[in-house]
Amino acid sequence: MPVSARNAFAGTITAVTDGVVNAEVELTTAGGDRIVAIVTEGSVQALGLAVGKAAVAYVKAPWVMLLAGTRDVHFSARNQLTGTVREVHKGAVNTEVAILLPGGTTVFSVVTNEAVLELGLKPGVEATALIKASHVILSVPA
Secondary structure, three states, X not given: OOOOOOEEEEEEEEEEEEOOOEEEEEEEEOOOOEEEEEEEHHHHHHHOOOOOOEEEEEEOHHHOEEEEOOOOXXXXXXXXXXXXXXXXXXXXXXXXXXXXXXXXXXXXXXXXXXXXXXXXOOOOOEEEEXXXXXXXXXXXXX
């Protein structure tokens, strides 16, 4: 099923932490990259989310924030995926940045052209994609 989200992480659910209203679901890709999602308990039940089940995590590229280089900073974003900038596609206002993660997955972000210049993002530079767990959408095979 085609979707408009630029990032699609296929993998297996490796942890589910249930809460009263929401649950935290961890998905691990074949390459070992981990994505954490916060979903409602209703979604856990409706989708049958359980450890060992195949799933796909979707994240729209504009929801991915970027951090360049290695800095001693802390963020509340549960997903902090560090890799190497593979491609940079500049547009009139925004730029799409592709970061290759160690596990082989590529994560895409759309940020302003100014941010790319300020962060010094170009192919070969280390960068971290920051994704809030509440911005991750999960789906399961039908």
